[in-house]
Every structure is written in structure tokens, then in C-alpha cells.
Amino acid sequence: MSSDNPFGAGNQQETEEPVTGLDPWWVVGLVDGEGCFSVAIHRNTRYARRTGGWQLAPVFQVYQHEKERELLHRVQSHFGCGSVVSKGPQSRVLTYTVTSRRQIEQHILPFFERYRPLVKGSDFDRFAEIVRSMQRKEHFEPAGFDRLVRLAYAMNAQGKQRSRPIEAVLQGSSETVRQAPW
Secondary structure: OOOOOOOOHHHHHHOOOOOOOOOHHHHHHHHHHHEEEEEEEEEOHHHHHHHOOEEEEEEEEEEEEHHHHHHHHHHHHHHOOOEEEEOOOOOOEEEEEEOOHHHHHHHHHHHHHHOOOOOOHHHHHHHHHHHHHHHOOHHHOHHHHHHHHHHHHHHHHHHOOOOOOHHHHHHHHHHHHHHOOO
């Protein structure tokens, strides 16, 4: 008997077992509980002419206590990209991190599009839209940059962890980009 339920046994024969032995649904659960899809926004003078000095940087992360180091390395093997690093010099938390937009496009997005639903589904959808829009270089156009910044600020509890208000990013970038002579 076949099931339309993605968790049903009828769909399991279509699931490829990763080399790491991690069940893909288990990985989804781990990311829902301990992971994050985010887009960092930092100052970068190399982008002054195009975005008013702001750079968008997509990041995928999974956090674990250092005693779970091997687990994070298995997740890294599962995706075939990224790195495992300390969250900070005094922290006992490790982070599996993927910052390469190309690796995010090739490994992270297809996995989470295949294995749904995610509790963090709306953040993932925004994340995927931002990454793909950046691939099309939409972030270098004033309207595209504005749209992507707004999407980034709508992620992760409406951007409550951001160090600066959205207006600080959009105000300087909109004026500079619209006047840029390229």
C-alpha cells in the first residue's frame, strides 16, 4: 500500500541512503532544532558602487556542543561541503557552516527542497529565493537589493538578532546605488 505521506513507508524506497548513514529525515529534524538558514549583511567597501557598501552573505549552520563533534562531521560528510568550526574562542559550541553560495546552491537547497516539510520552511523559502536571486545578480540592481534585504530581515524572527535597523542598510544603499555611474 502506497502513501502520499512523505514520512510513510511507501516513499522510503525512493530515499537514497547517504554515505554517512544519516537518515535524511533525521537530518531535517536536526536542522529544524539546531540549524539556521540566514543571510548576513555586512559593510564591504568593494561593493560601494553597486550596493552602497553592503554585502549579502547566505549562511547555513548547525550548532552542537563540542562533545558532538563527530556528529557535525557526519553532517558535513552527508552534504559533502562546509566546515566544522568553533563558535568562538571561549565557546564549547561547534558550528557546521556552509558559506559558499555555490555549495549552498548545489548541496543545501536541493536537499531541503526534496525533504520537506521543515518547521523552518518559511525561512528556508526566503533563503532559497535570496541565494537564487544572487546567482542571477539581482542584488546588484537597486530594486533587487532592496527586495533581498527585506527578505533577509523577514527571516529568523523578523530579524530581531540584527545589529542594525533595516533602514540603515536600505537608506545608504538606495541613494548610492541609484546615483552610481556604472
